[in-house]
Amino acid sequence: MKPDLHNAGINMGLKPHELDHIEKQLGREPSLPELAVFAGMWSEHCSYKSSRSRLAMMPREAPYLLAGPGSHAGAVDVGEGWAVAFKIESHNHPSAVEPYQGAATGVGGILRDVIAQGARPCLVMDSLCFGPPHDAKSRHIAQGVVAGIAGYGNAIGLPNVGGKTVYDTRYEGNPLVNAMAAGLVRHDGMRTARAQGVGNAVVYAGASTGRDGILGAAFASVELGEDTTEKRSHVQVGDPFTGKKLMEACLSFGPELGLVACQDMGACGLTCAASEMAALGGVGIDLDLDAVPLREDGMEPFEVLVSESQERFLFVVEAAKAAEAVKHFEHYGVHAAVVGKVVAGGQFRALSQGSVVVDLPAALVADGAPKLNWPEAAALPPVAEYAEFSPPKDLGKPLLRMLSEPGIADLTNLYDHYDHTVGNRTVRGPGEADAAVMKLPGSARGFALTITGRGELCAVDPYRGALAALGEATRNLACVGAPIMAITDGINHGPPSDPVENRRLTETIRGLADGLKALGIPVTGGNVSLYNATAEGAIPPSPMVGAIGVVDDVSRVPRGELAADLALILCGTPLATPMTSAYGRIASGQLAGSNVSVDLAADKRLANLLVDAIRRGMVSFAKDAGAGGLLTALAKGCVRGRMGATISWTFEGRLDWHFFGETSGVAWVGVAPRFADAFLAMAKTCGVAAMRLGSSGGNRLSIKTGESSVLDISVDALRKAFTANERGAA
């Protein structure tokens, strides 16, 4: 390859061995636009070249799985002819640069994946990790991100029904913004990205194309002389108004109107959509770049090819119906144009002003990136145990501290920025239960979704941390009566070029894979974001798990708020020994201590019990013990229900670890006293240790162990601690 072309490729982010591979595969030198196509499509973001072979460890099949990894969004059968398509996606780096638009376009992007599957989106959830709220820059990022998620989601009309927000110094400067969307589609309404039918038209619909998000800094230096990055590439701007019009136009554009295949234009824009559709269908696509609706003058062919302008879709349409299709979109106020056609062979070609500027095998572009096998460290550096500290005599002070801890404390003010009820499906929204519950149209049946993940645990042990995320997802869903049936995963990691980080990535994926096998459920697809690091170091490995389950009868879903006169039953066996936890971090002042407690089998037994009891209508209150441990969980139930509780309990071991440790398989259940014995009997059958420890009532939370009182505090004081710290992102 000529040196200047080689340098151009390197500047675009391609690696020397990739350039060699390109030249070898083509049997010639690539053109500059062709290099841009490879640079975009073989980026980590599009090709998963560093993670692909490891992701294959995860189980990806189940009889109820209607669309799996490789689809726009995975889809599961939730009954009554409905499927839920759902997926998680990260927008970490864009959100660090431009928090509002980064987050807004993250939401827009994940919605288009769901729409491309043919599903009408019905909810958004998010998992956010920020630096601590006392840091001004982190606060600025957090505020912008929340405003961006709200700005896009509210306007397009989707309820934000919950999520997770973590504050940790290790995300300073590198926030994580993972958005999950889900939509409903009839089983027979699912769409494909498989381009077919030589002669069929390729139709572009949506916003016009500008120089948005064009590979950022890399491209600015590519042979373009004096142009600055600023001029060449703009921040992507989300436009929920166009997004909404496009959504309605897409969802009403079905096979009867000539639809053959569709794909949203996300990362790497037109190139990604066209080459992937062609590769999937085993056909070629010719694109006429002069026909693409442009927003700016003088755009180079490569800019049109890799622009990441938002709110765009690409369709393959039966040739005879192409003109009608364009009219269909225009009726909805959306630009549309025929920009190409399906051709025989397997070439992805782009023409500009009469000459062919790109002529590449579609499969090479879409799937041909050589796998990157980074060296892996033999072992992870050990993490020390927490330093010794003496246990408190009274639980009041540490409990108030836990309740006010950012990430555990109330986020009502944050969630009030989001519409939770638009669409009339929200049975349980943010803070109302451990998982969001949505109902199906015209039915008492519904489904539940939760999003979990604890970088704090994964920083210590990514394998067990990943298992713990699956365990928490299992418990969260079980607390609303839904057995976990599938997940979408969002893997957020540091650079794989660092052998230790690369080992962590292996451990995380191995943890997810083993956990999924233990639970007997598949992954339906997801997202991998690598290179999350700042000068201070890599972020903690942060796999996010978005999990789904079916709820048979939404009228039986218990609440996460405590009601009066319930028998309070603790399920599971809390350990009274030091373990990695929010409590350990706060009490020891150490970021992490070794020993991540996880027992997926215990979580599964607990889930079987809860789901069965909830289906029978026995359970009024259910809350699993997550971050902050079982006492924090109960206290949250008290605050949300404005209800006291009296607990009497005798046990061995340290008081604080017992109440604030984070043992797997532990949850509180509140049942009407007449159901208590039956519930305990069911627990026994399910192999779950369960103890009736007290009851709800009054306005104080009081705990006795043996004869001594270890906690006696007003619910009002708990509420003040829980809500005092509502600075977060709000």
Place this chain on the structure above:
Amino acid sequence: MNPRPKAAVIVFPGSNGDRDIAESFERAGFAPVYVDSRETAPADTKVVGVPGGFSYGDYWRAGMLARYAPAMRALPEFVAKGGLVIGVCNGFQILVEAGLLPGALTYNNPPGFKHKWVTVEARETKQKSPWLTRVPRGMKLRWPMAHGEGNYYHPDGWDAIADNVPFVYDRNMNGSIGNTAAMLDSTGRVFGVMPHPDRATDPHIGSNDGALIFESAHDAVAQGLA
């Protein structure tokens, strides 16, 4: 049996509450039809719903860009002939912008979009409204609010509108004068409401209190009053 009376739901580009209000009409016994804002409602329409959402993206000023749509221009005559109109949230904003209801809806105080389940209390109004026959004075209802520009303002103050305010929030949510949550026109047939009765017509999803509004309208139509 009489066929279900027709309720037209106007759909603007950017509307997102159209399905919610249509479902609410349907549960109350209406046959909802969606009407593109570029067209006008069918001749036999008895009731028109102007839905919530972000018509035209709420760009420039919420409701402003929707007011001139053909479906909106037909409303004054429709009301004059006895038709009933409800506007929820963005629909309320559009009705105000179109001059079918008095006053203005401006940015919340404190500012920003806010979602919250709120309690509203029914008040006596000068003109009885066919939208409210099932809602006795003093009744408290639970509906969600979800808006950023719901701060009701009238240049002549509370006294100028007090007779026409059918619902007030139990505490000030957005800066509205007199805690105004809803408004009637002088005929009582045009009803604008900022929180969402259309999201409170299914007991599974939090509240059924909104059903009373749609059922009242159905009564009126069934009795030949609209």
Place this chain on the structure above:
Amino acid sequence: MATYKIELIVKPKAGVRDPQGEAVDGAVKGLEVKGVKVHQVGRYLSMDVDARSTDEAKRIVDDLCKRLLVNPNLETYTARVEGA
């Protein structure tokens, strides 16, 4: 010290998508008004600034714009300064 009246106009940077401008333009076209093209939708702000000179007032405004009022990723601004 004198008080300067400042009028600040913040608008989308050239090339950056302006969904508001497009929506308003679409609505104007919907009114069937011919010969009108809406270019951009921006924001307006007026304020008083105490300073020793017009130049100082401008510097204060520029600094405020950089730090708070203008998002340089998306927006540009023009400020008109009127002396006391």
